[in-house]
Amino acid sequence: MRVSRLFGKTLREVPSDADTISHQYLIRAGMINQLTSGVYSLLPLGLRVLVKIEDIIRDEMNKAGGQEVLMPVLHPREIWQKSGREAGFGETLFHLKDRRGHDLVLGPTHEEIITDLVSRYVQSYRDLPQLLYQIQVKLRDEPRPRGGLLRVREFIMKDLYSFDVDDQGLDISYKKMKQAYINLYSRCGLPALLVDADSGAIGGKDSQEFMLVANSGEDEIIVCDKCQHAANVEKMVSVKKIIAPEDGLPMEEVATPGLTSIEQISKFLKVAPDHTLKAVLYVADGNLVMTVIRGDLEINEIKLKKALHCTELGLAGENDLSAAGIVAGFVSPVRLKTKLKIVADDSVCVGPNFVAGGNKKDTHIKNVRFQRDFTVDVIQDIAKARAGDACPECGGLLSSVRGIEVGHIFKLGTALSEKLGARFLDETGVSKPIVMGCYGIGVGRMLAAAIEQNHDDKGIIWPLPIAPYQVHICGLYMDNPKVIEATEKLYQDLQDQGIEVLFDDRLESPGVKFNDADLFGIPFRLTVSPRTLEGNNVEYKRRTEKKAQIIPLAGLVDYLKTQFNA
């Protein structure tokens, strides 16, 4: 491709509404263009990267035994009602009506459709297992699109679904996919971190995410430095510091005027935060609930949601509290007049005499003890794991990194197949629901994440396997006949060898060309000028390196090929 003909234009200035690095560079390099919030066009350069990622994914899916299909984006609403997941997706689902007034939905994912499809063709255990996938657009009315391609409303996803006769079969499919994912990220030059995850709205049992480590990542990952155990904070089990038990003392009210935070209380009463109780009120599916946790810990809302089996969870507001007759700032499970469901973290049931709120203004209570002074309805781990905690697997030290979720694999089980009637007859003639798994990759997000992970202050640094082109020819002084001749020949020769090349044939100043080359981020740059031509040389520079070197034109192709494989 010649830069003079390339559709898209580079920008010198950072677009005002882009503050994520990948977003800025994608726009500045002319790789994407925004149509409306969370909806983008891919321009030729951007699309080439996307297609390369897709090709690698496709190859790994096929190798793992997957068969490619293509399902519709337009779904009848009934199928979502039948599966019971319409409510779960809620507002995220795009709805529309056809001319006959039939309700349709734009597919946010395809479990329903594939399950329906499979149910029509699979009757016997002999038809199983199956691995079916597609690479296709998904539509989700996200509450908040952000960061360019990182979080959008219309996106390309590779989704594979596995169908097995039993859990053992599912385990095999799951393992195959996990390996295929590991392979494909590494083949893209984007090694991903495998972390335990919460299965979220889709539900199911085991679930793991593939994360690209990047500072701009939305997710926090907790990793053990010793055994490499890693999990999304949402999921990581919290190993709490053990507090030595103390003999019980009688409860004692203390005046704590205006002191509402754990920090203030612990300073004022000279007790460590881990000797206090924190009570936080939430509204879960419309009902007020109280959580209790040791003062030095934080509530993990995902775990809490699970403990409550609720779909909507939010912090209670002032109005919710006063309506229930609860005094904000001095909330506590002790001497609580209002009848509330109470969920406690397991940190509160052992240990010392705690300081807790008094449930009246400007009052706290000392020497509070679990069971003697208060009881709860649910007790389990609802605490957020933190860097510095001990690893639940090996006791090693946990640390925290940020990551971008670029893949997610789930064991779904039989919930959906039962609802949608996807069943088979086993060897003994018994009808059983098919055991399912699902495996997704956000392709566009991967593209953006690749930039988040691989860039410098001049532009993108594409890993070779997904770079839009492999080689970038910079012809300097393109009005010089010798340069024209040499670059045209080089351009042709490289292409004849099957090398993908972007040829900057514009009559621009060297500075403009070098800056654009850095912005595009193509891995190998060849500069040709009257100066290099004097010795029949070209200047060779890798995007990852600062310094260039002069190498002879003769044998250049072979040299490049060795560098590709290095």
Added chain:
RNA sequence: CGGGGUGUAGCGCAGUUGGCUAGCGCGCAGCGUUUGGGACGCUGAGGUCGGAAGUUCAAAUCUUCUCACCCCGACCA
């Protein structure tokens, strides 16, 4: 949905105590001189000042309504 912010030329911005023909930089077109890390001169094209209604002799500027986009929070690939 709650909170914060922004809409003026393709991009980045100024102009907003109401007042002349709405400016500047980049980019774009033409000509010339240049050019190894975003050159320079001259000439030129390009604007529903997000939209609607209102106030006024006069609105980018004031009022009301409205739309869009971005950022921070609850969700996900």
